[in-house]
Amino acid sequence: MALLELGPHGLYCAAGDFYIDPWRPVGRAVITHAHADRAQAGSRGYLTAASGVALLREWLGAEAAVEALPYGQPLTIGGARVSLHPAGHILGSAQVRIEQGGEVWVVSGDYRTAPDPASEPFEPLLCQAFVTEASFGLPIFRWPPEDEALDSVQAWWRANCEAGRSSVLFAQPLGMAQRLLTTLDGSIGPIHAHPEIERFNRHYRAQGISLAGLAPEADGRPALVLAPPSAQGDSWMRRWDQASTAMASGWMRIRGPRRRRALDRGFVLSSHADWPALLAVIDATRAETVWVMHRQPAPLVRWLVEHGRTAVAVEAQYGEDEA
């Protein structure tokens, strides 16, 4: 019997009467991670990984009923045994493991397997059914080693400094921005972060994650400016309108998104699994059934079916957190 079903509000577990990352307010919501598309306000109660509670409250407010569950600790909800396990996507991101009568289902949420000092390392899990994300579920999406991409970011920044120019780097404000800030070398020049990024930084620092120090105010020296993609052209960015521009995202693997935004550079860095990592994770679960949950799940479903797996497309209503 299926432990989960897709209802009008999202993935539903009847045994425990809860939803996972529902796209409408529900009674009880288990949240895989604190990206805005997962964190619909208005549900009666929320459950999320302990290290993600403060980030989730950024969307839900202080009054929301949010229960914290430490990784690996089982909780009985109705007839289901639920536990959360690191997904490696952002701080506090979790895979949801659901067990009932010897049957185990795992809902991955968004995940990444590459090591990230700003996130708990991805934990491989065994299950009979695996519900996977597929943000980059096409064979073209293969990431270079992260160290190489990060070196390229610093080389671009250093060259701009030498040319007397600032560097504006667009990145996902929750996740990738902090990944960058654990690595960027503050001796190259001052670093500034858009308020939409600093808003999340403080929760990382509060949990002991060491982020590069930020310069208090622009002092005229060439700087590195971290900003969310949505800030391109906003008033806060205006003082850096002569800067060299770049974006760090999995979408930089293809040309269109960089050209459309008229960026000087694109760095292939993602907080999601690339195609080989998706396949490796799915394989390691040894799941008999794979649900692919995305706006466009078809290519990965087709690949899995062609390779002898039982795979089902589940059309999700989540946004693109790296776009």
Ligand SMILES: [Zn+2]
């Ligand atoms: Zn996400």
